Amino acid sequence: MDLTLSPTTTPQRAGLYIHIPFCRKKCHYCDFYSTGAATKGRIDEFIAALRQEMELQRSFWPDEYDTLYLGGGTPSLLSLDQLAEIIDTVRKTFPLTQDAEQTIEANPDDITPAYLRGVRSLGFNRLSLGLQSLRDENLIWLGRRHKVAQGLWAIEAARQAGFNNLSLDLIFGLPERLPTAGQGQNSLSLWLRELDEAICYEPEHLSCYQLSYEPHTLIMRQKQQGLIQPLTEAEEADYFLETSALLESRGYLHYEVSNFSRGEKWLSRHNQKYWQHIPYLGLGPSAHSFARGRRCWNHRSLSLYCQTLKQGSLPIAGEEILGPEELRLETLYLGFRTRRGIHLTEFCRRFGQNLLSDPPGLANRLIDEGKLEVRGEWLCPTRQGLAIADALALMW
Ligand code: SF4
Known part of the structure; x- marks a missing residue:
């Protein structure tokens, strides 16, 4: 099986991201920006602000x-x-191509069959389901709202609603926990069993994230208090x-550090x-945009954003x-995180560095x-290189 990427899949048109800044409750590991005040009035105020942002950005992009x-x-x-x-405002404001990939993230316990059909009829053709784990004790420890059974039901419901491009999010590398931190056993074999179960549902795409301990999260506090035993390096x-190895043996393409797809069609x-x-345009609180070497980001506060x-x-x-x-370093950093890697001639043209010979011997040693x-x-x-992708970039 050829698990390489063809160079022709390089996308060139811009991407549009919209950050919906509401969560019913904060998960214990999460540092994305969100607020719990998801009242109808607050959401309507956000949508009015978002529409205004689209209008203002229209001419810049x-x-x-x-x-x-x-x-x-x-x-x-x-x-x-x-x-x-x-969606109506997006379509009136920005030119979306006919074949645009339109993704929406969903939590399993929010959705119903009617909701999924409605989302599909709004034009979304890709669903990213926040499964995170297939073990209830881990979902509780992570602070997720749903149970495993709801996650599995959501997969079936998504298929029935017509989603043929389904991505599942999973988190691995969870620690051993003391009873005071919600006792839990974890091991590599337990994780691989979970992953195996997820594969049985034949998702077109899987995002498997290694658990990370972000500042100001509950799990970081548990780590500092010695209530959990994080994995060693x-x-x-x-x-x-x-x-x-498991995912590639089942036909998935490991195309980025945390991302796997059933072939190029589903990247x-x-x-x-x-x-x-x-280039990508990010709208909504905390969203980032990038074009022509400039990156900017929005206020990480819904109130300030609306105001x-x-x-x-x-x-x-x-x-x-x-x-x-900075562009050279980012190109290395981002390139080594993807299986496609870095185009040698293009890199040399942009940055005047032949990665195979400068510095001498480095590329050959790593090969x-x-x-x-x-x-x-x-x-x-x-x-093996993907496993140390960030360190690789720093070697140049
Ligand atoms: S991980 Fe949890 S808190 Fe973070 S954005 Fe997702 S649902 Fe919200």
Whole structure:
């Protein structure tokens, strides 16, 4: 089975991301921006501000878009009418291609068959389900609202509603826990069993994230208090490599550190824009945008976001202009996180560096160690290379 990527799949049109900043409750590991105040009035106020932001951004972003991604937060907290209002404004404001990939994230306990059919009829053709785990004790520890049975039901319901492009989110590398932290046993074999069960549902796409301990989260406090036993670096590497091996043995393409698809057809077109420096416009609180070497981000506060837009200004909190060195480093960092890797000639043209010979001996050593390989014009990380993708980038 050929698990390489063809260079022709490089997407070039812009992507559109909308951040829905509401969650019913905060999960214990999450540091994405969201607020719990999801009243109808608050959501309507947000949608009014979002429509204003679209209007203001219209002239700055004349590009054609071939992806739309509603993430969060929890987009599935919005009613079908509220979603329709957003989508209607998107279509009137931004040119979406006929074949645009249109993704919405959903939590299993928010959805009903009618809701999923409604979402499908609004034009969403890709559903990303926040399953996270197939063990109830882990879902509780992670602070998720749903049970495993609801997650599995949601997969079936999505299929029946006509979603033939389904992505499942899973988290691995959970720690051993003391009773005071909600006792739980975890091991590599238990995780692989969970993953096996998820594969049985034949999702077109899987995002498998290694658990990370973000500042100000409950699990970080438990770690600091010694209530949990996080994985060692060696254990983390084992989880990563075994996850990749299992999924590739079942026909999944491990195309980015945390992402797997059943072949090129089901790659996340939207996420590739982040990894390949292709322009994307982010709308909503905390959303990031990138174009022509400039990255900017919105206020990480719903109130400030709404207030700024009411005053007729864009809700931009900050920006950075990436100079040649920053772009070079990001190209390395992002490129080594994808199986496609880095195009050698293109990299040399942009940054004047031949990665195979500068610095001398480095590429050959990493190739000999089985971390990199050359495929035609591309310098690509192997599975072992993906496991240390961030460190690889720093070596150049
Ligand atoms: S539902 Fe998603 S965005 Fe909301 S708190 Fe949980 S992980 Fe974070």
